[in-house]
Amino acid sequence: MTTLTMELPETVFSALHADPEEFAQQMRIAAAIKWYELGRISQNKGAEIAGLFRAEFIDVLSEAKVSSLQITPQQLREELADAD
Template sequence: MTVQLTIELPEGAFSALRTSPDAFVQEMRLAAAVKWYEVGIISQSKAAEIADVSRQDFLAALSRFNVSPFQVTPQELAEELSRG
């Protein structure tokens, strides 16, 4: 099941990314999914679903947005490594 939303944007929004309205919407979905993943609200697979991309493409997008694919803090990672 899908839900359709209508969002009103100023005409200048599309020129900001130098793109078409459809491409702008896709980029907005991707940016939202990346941010929600970054702050730990959703998983990688859910983020890829929201962005309507494959998980592999979502991982590539994380790199493009300079977001780590790992949802752990450096301290949590250090603690995990010290247990090993």
């Protein structure tokens, strides 16, 4: 696994009412949602990035008002292959 280090002002954490670990998790989820919404990743990859099970990721998509049905034919083939 790759580790990414970022420098952020301490005020970021207090503004979001999150400690650094919660903030990092929220960033992973937000990135996964956005990349999925843009069609850059599949649901499986989004769940992996977010650190969630796929069903949990679908719930998060719904909460963010992002359709879980945004899938290309290629992504569908990949997801069906992953299911085997």
